[in-house]
Amino acid sequence: MHQALAALALPEQFDRYLNRLLPAERQAARALHPLLAGLVGVPAPPQALYAAAERARSALAGTLAVVRSPATTVRLVVEPGPGAADELRLARAGLALFGHRLESVTANRLLPAASPDPWLAALADRQREHLEELRGACAETGAGIGGAPHLGRVPRDTDDLALLGVAPPEPAGAVPGEGRADPWTVEDRLAGDGVMLWRLPLPGVRRSDLDLVRREDELVVDVGPFRRILPLPAALRRCTVEGASLRDGELCVRFAPDPGLWPRRT
Template sequence: MRILLFTGKGGVGKTTLAAATAARIAASGRKALVVSTDPAHSLADAFGTVLGAEPSEVDTSLYAAHVDARSLVDRSWPELRDQLRGVFAGAGLDELDAEELTVLPGVDELLALSEVARLAESGPWEVVVVDCGPTAETLRLLALPEAIAGYLDRVFGSARGMLASAQVRSAAKSISTLATHLAGLREVLTDPAMTSVRLVLTPERLVVAETRRTLAALALRGVHVDALIANRLVPKARLWQGPAASWLRTRRSEQDTVLSELDASTPLSVHVVEHRAVEPIGSRALIDLADELYAGIDPLDGLRRPGVPLLSVQADGDDYLLTVALPLLDGCDLDLVRVGDDLAVTVDGVRRLVALPLMLRRYTVIDAEADGAGLVLRFAPGQEERP
């Protein structure tokens, strides 16, 4: 099974392109499910039909659904929350403290992601296309399995000395089950053979700048991006005359310049879609749009690129070079800190602890620089850190 995540800055057309991709895949005879986790729920508008929380067939081999995160929270979270509250109350914490400790940040987004995984496993689909929320929400969504797993580990650690009552044992079992589920989600998201992201943008400098920052943030999370899609290019005026034609030529020239700069700064394929006079609604119009987008290339295999590991090590004389594969913007806010056996990498406010390869854990970083491959750190094997 393949999972394709579509995201981008709000208003760039990611929902339409996600729906078009799913429609094109289904038209080729493969069963496809397209799911929206975007609270705006505009996926139904793209197909011109009504969608619910469970998949419904909108065309031959094509199914669609909306994930209602709020409803999932109301159904799924209260039981575990009550169990955790009982654990902390039993530890002598007052009611207010117990309540605060059981506020799980991002639980609605987490349950939405879990629901996508459930839907993916529950049907006959060969491909699941996910219409994610805007970029910032998607980055938070993809970071949740790791972040919440850490939170639960701290919460569970606080309760280890209280494992006596049946209530506590039940809560511990629930936490363990949730932690295992989170690890499974993380594995799915970071498996490039299964999951990849397609970033949708419009050819404007501000949008492209956000897209490039998103590329670095996704790489830091270990999430694979297989393509960039530039939407709403102004059609070429060709032989047209008059003020409107002059405006179109000027605008298209500006867009082409922006895309040329983007193409030169990333090894990813940049696919383009021209702005249409009529909004594509319904399967037929969406398939026509996908035919322009993919231009005869299979939407699955034609864009597939091998995943690049976040970390790679090579010997350089007596030293070792550790490459952290991050596409970095000029002037980005970058910070590196060694924290025990981990490397804390922060890029433009996005931070992740990356476990160092075992062979480097006893050695010291003596130099760091950025190049086209990302960050390159030099370790001196003769300068061992004392345990």
């Protein structure tokens, strides 16, 4: 599951790498000052590289539009078992890190409730216990939950997929505050507290899952196996990090103006 969710971050990561390696500003400077590379002593990238980068950006644009759309939601498939509810909790936090909303969960490979085999019956009982834990976790997220039966083998063709007969998710109300609109918000508290706050909702995350570090004009945020590198807003680039806190499923990073970079007030 973690690898699949991390794949949702690849378009944004690739776009970031392109912008760092071949920023559009450098191409404009090259066009305006063709002798700049010779004067500085650093060879400019050939025009063909910029053309390739523009083609890549164009190809990425459609994928990024889908991934970033407020209408895009995520459906997860989870097998009820030990640790499944905790995996779902961490997946929810990872989705929130990238601004995605969890729509539904499908409990996969469900065993029949009644079986003449005592071993299978006991296994089904344990699975139902884990299924109840998943239902409780889904209730916290506002996501619906459905189920798919165990066929006794890996599905091989479309006929097997038809046999699965995946049940539609049980309806669940949306959790307030969770959506795809960019969750990062900057709050100006300079007048009262002398700081600016950068907030990110991370429902389900624990302090042990979280790590963050400032790297020049970027903030690197790790949530378990997930990582997102965010460029700082212009105002925060002229600040130093004063600290961070995690309360009620929200990460809050405090920034204080750097006297050497912040304009003086008159």
